[in-house]
Amino acid sequence: MSLVKPKKFLGQHFLTDLSIARRIADTVDAFPDIPVLEVGPGMGVMTQFLMQKPRPLKVVELDYESVKYLRDTYPLFEDNIIEDDFLKMHLDRTFDGNPFVLTGNYPYNISSQIFFKMLDYKDYIPCCTGMIQKEMAERLAAKPGTKAFGIITVLIQLWYEIEYLFTVPPGVFNPPPKVHSAVICMRRNGVTDPGCDVQLLTRIVKQSFQQRRKMLRGSLKGLIPVEHPYSSLRPEQLSVSQFVQLTNDIAAALREKSPK
Numbered sequence: 001m002s003l004v005k006p007k008k009f010l011g012q013h014f015l016t017d018l019s020i021a022r023r024i025a026d027t028v029d030a031f032p033d034i035p036v037l038e039v040g041p042g043m044g045v046m047t048q049f050l051m052q053k054p055r056p057l058k059v060v061e062l063d064y065e066s067v068k069y070l071r072d073t074y075p076l077f078e079d080n081i082i083e084d085d086f087l088k089m090h091l092d093r094t095f096d097g098n099p100f101v102l103t104g105n106y107p108y109n110i111s112s113q114i115f116f117k118m119l120d121y122k123d124y125i126p127c128c129t130g131m132i133q134k135e136m137a138e139r140l141a142a143k144p145g146t147k148a149f150g151i152i153t154v155l156i157q158l159w160y161e162i163e164y165l166f167t168v169p170p171g172v173f174n175p176p177p178k179v180h181s182a183v184i185c186m187r188r189n190g191v192t193d194p195g196c197d198v199q200l201l202t203r204i205v206k207q208s209f210q211q212r213r214k215m216l217r218g219s220l221k222g223l224i225p226v227e228h229p230y231s232s233l234r235p236e237q238l239s240v241s242q243f244v245q246l247t248n249d250i251a252a253a254l255r256e257k258s259p260k
Helices: 018-030 064-073 075-080 108-120 134-140 151-157 198-209 240-257
Strands: 036-039 057-061 081-083 101-104 127-133 160-168 181-188
Touching: 018 101, 018 127, 018 160, 018 181, 057 064, 057 075, 064 075, 064 081, 075 081, 108 127, 108 134, 108 151, 127 134, 134 151, 134 160, 134 181, 151 160, 151 198, 151 240, 198 240
Parallel strands: 036 057, 036 101, 057 081, 101 127
Antiparallel strands: 127 181, 160 181
């Protein structure tokens, strides 16, 4: 059986170190007893360890060569191999409406899209683990006041607690990426209602970080009240809870401006 050749356009970097693959697979134990969905299994280096766990497992793979390899290698697992684009899936149907852990060695070129997809289905995904580019992991886990703190930080941390687990060097991949990787674990933080208009918060966060060097009175001109205590701050200086407060303050100001 021939091995699958990594495809650059799919952002494939196949993990070759079995000990690291097992460590990543074991991260799903952070939230036991519910099914697992693995994204981008490739040749199954993580899948083989996930299959050993006493819980339902499905994998979703877009690359037809990888799908064929998995079906040939694990014929008894064939019904659990989904040949599809994860970004187009209806995740509420994956396990008949039941929650699941999301995991994988995520393609670097679409990792942010994967996590925004996760947000769309956050009520079905109480835990997300896996490996991503180190820079992205640092952004997800960033604290206010740091350079890595940005749009995706705020929008993910609104709903999830992020734990940076360990760093993975380039040499354990085929082909080796030009950057280091990192393994993370994200768990729902218990928030069901953040106490603000999430759509407005998203708009505020994106608009403020698109001009992150500006003070908020500049990047949010026309939205933030001039006298607001945060108006002289830059967006990375605000915590997630402060963005919630800012959203409520802006919402109140917009209501006052609207015609009665």
